[in-house]
Amino acid sequence: MGTEREIRVRFAPSPTGALHIGGGHTALFNWLWARHKGGRFVLRIEDTDRERSTQAYEETIMSGMRWLGLDWDEGPDVGGVYGPYRQSERLNLYRENAERLVREDKAYREGEAIIFRVLPGEDLSFDDVVYGRIEVASDGLREKGSDELKDIVLIKSDGMPTYNYAVVVDDHLMNISHVIRGEDHISNTPKQILLYHALGWELPAFAHLPMILGKDKKKLSKRHGATSVYEFRDMGYMPDSVFNFLAILGWSPGDDREIFSRAEAVELFELSRVVRKPSVFDPDKLNFINQEHLKRLDPMTRLEMVRPFWQELGLPIASHDDAWLADALTLMGGRGKTAKELAGFSDYFVSFEPVKARYTPEFSEEEKADLKDFFTKLLAVPDWTDSALEAQAREWVAQRGVKMKDYAMTLRFALTGMKVSPGIFEVAQHLGRDETRRRLAHYGLI
RNA sequence: GGUCCCAUCGUCUAGUGGCCUAGGACACAGCCCUUUCAAGGCUGCGGCGCGGGUUCGAACCCCGCUGGGACCGCCA
Numbered sequence: 170m171g172t173e174r175e176i177r178v179r180f181a182p183s184p185t186g187a188l189h190i191g192g193g194h195t196a197l198f199n200w201l202w203a204r205h206k207g208g209r210f211v212l213r214i215e216d217t218d219r220e221r222s223t224q225a226y227e228e229t230i231m232s233g234m235r236w237l238g239l240d241w242d243e244g245p246d247v248g249g250v251y252g253p254y255r256q257s258e259r260l261n262l263y264r265e266n267a268e269r270l271v272r273e274d275k276a277y278r279e280g281e282a283i284i285f286r287v288l289p290g291e292d293l294s295f296d297d298v299v300y301g302r303i304e305v306a307s308d309g310l311r312e313k314g315s316d317e318l319k320d321i322v323l324i325k326s327d328g329m330p331t332y333n334y335a336v337v338v339d340d341h342l343m344n345i346s347h348v349i350r351g352e353d354h355i356s357n358t359p360k361q362i363l364l365y366h367a368l369g370w371e372l373p374a375f376a377h378l379p380m381i382l383g384k385d386k387k388k389l390s391k392r393h394g395a396t397s398v399y400e401f402r403d404m405g406y407m408p409d410s411v412f413n414f415l416a417i418l419g420w421s422p423g424d425d426r427e428i429f430s431r432a433e434a435v436e437l438f439e440l441s442r443v444v445r446k447p448s449v450f451d452p453d454k455l456n457f458i459n460q461e462h463l464k465r466l467d468p469m470t471r472l473e474m475v476r477p478f479w480q481e482l483g484l485p486i487a488s489h490d491d492a493w494l495a496d497a498l499t500l501m502g503g504r505g506k507t508a509k510e511l512a513g514f515s516d517y518f519v520s521f522e523p524v525k526a527r528y529t530p531e532f533s534e535e536e537k538a539d540l541k542d543f544f545t546k547l548l549a550v551p552d553w554t555d556s557a558l559e560a561q562a563r564e565w566v567a568q569r570g571v572k573m574k575d576y577a578m579t580l581r582f583a584l585t586g587m588k589v590s591p592g593i594f595e596v597a598q599h600l601g602r603d604e605t606r607r608r609l610a611h612y613g614l615i
Numbered sequence: 616g617g618u619c620c621c622a623u624c625g626u627c628u629a630g631u632g633g634c635c636u637a638g639g640a641c642a643c644a645g646c647c648c649u650u651u652c653a654a655g656g657c658u659g660c661g662g663c664g665c666g667g668g669u670u671c672g673a674a675c676c677c678c679g680c681u682g683g684g685a686c687c688g689c690c691a
Contacts, residue, residue: 183691218690282689300620325689332691356619356686379621379684386683417640421628425639444621444628447684451626454641464654503654514652562650577650589652 176208177346180234180241181336183215184226187397188233190450191351191381191389194415198378199349200239201416201438211343212244214255215336217329222257233398236408237415238431251343256335263330263338266368267323275367276323283324285334285364293359298347298376299443305359321360333357337364340373349376349440352447353388376440379419380447389450401455405509407466407474410459418448428461456506463511464503468495478512484519494518497599500591517585518599521608527586530612537613543576544615553602555594562594583612 180196182188188196203210212231216222231246243249253259267283270276276285293305323334330338340348355377365372383393395401401411409431417427421444422437429437463471472495479486486494497518498511505511516523532540543565550557566573581593584605590596597605609615 181691185691215691221690279689284689303619305619319687322689327689329689331689336691351685352620353685354691357691359619377620382684384626388685417627419627423629425629427627427640446621446628448628449626451641454627457641460654501653504652559650572650574650581651587652591651591653593650 176206179211181213185221188230204435205438209242212241216257281326285321287318341370347374352377405507410462414455474508478509524586555598558594
């Protein structure tokens, strides 16, 4: 008991862009593992590329993680005993250890740079938590198109450490127990192992994650459309949905469960159940998952999801109380894959204006007389409930021997300006007698 | 070109030698429900890449082939 090494994992993005869906996936699995094991999740900023790193991107990445609900225990903003957590602030650490290697004749200087000498015959194989044993030929570090073993740059001419070196120093000094990262790093691992050996440090456990591919089976990139987690937020996907979707990309709980909460994912997550095959990002599946989460939301939370999109449409939300708006959304049932769609589909509850803009019918006098009779009697029902309204409507069409559909559709258009909506008598009930009358009057139907 | 990894329905996956005439989910199609569209219910379509072994028995183990992916920067 308590003899196992403390679980410490890290997500180490470089601040050269927004939080990408692939980065989110990696961050998520690290977070899941830390939370599942009761360990620590560290955020480290790898800003050694002076050209491309910016403070703004660092903040964007952090807020993207917060949006996804991935909170970290140590990081540049919250600190921690293993700090600092920005590589640009750890330069002395990289230099000290590199100079030690120079003194031990394991590395040499070349101008301002420090370069590690790669000797032949090293065993570069390792055990990966998800991939198992990875056998690497000792000459696996050969230079492209050459037979020469390629030495590893530790410190660049600008004084900054290279990725492969800094990651080793940091993971060791930050006492990282599991290095969980994308499969694209699998071929970097042997180099890093060489450095661990040279430095005399114990290896962390390595766990590589399958890549996320686009529909064309190529590594997901901008060409595939939305890739930053913010784009998904702006399209009306909920953080819990993106979280859920990312979690089942390359991992499954083993049973048939696919829709789950953060807490359930933490409970169920196992690194050993991560698959080895790259998976294709399927927007249809994301839509489905989002819709499921949207349906499960309590009315008030759903309202908060939809509110910004109603706002975006310029609708006068303030003229209704929240409970009424939330109920309107409940009436929408499973309609809409995203909060944005749901907002667009339900605008007529908030305001009559979009309805007027959409629906501009022209009735003949004959049609009008007929409809007027129908609607006048409908408006006169004693209790304004959907069942009473429907009963009245059915009685009226039965007497005339006409189709319910024709009248229900006219009512639907007049109330919503759309050809699809929830049950139209329910909509009328929710809008209320006065608002229904106002809308019908606008079209001259009463 | 070199190194490494991977291979079950279109997609995400379950499956670790017999329970598999391969299960679930998305998507797709049809039906039911119905004032519309969703939702929901039911049904259907669809897969172990190929070839050799091993075994009484292979989706599961081994080999080869084919296919796909990743990496080979003083980028991370």
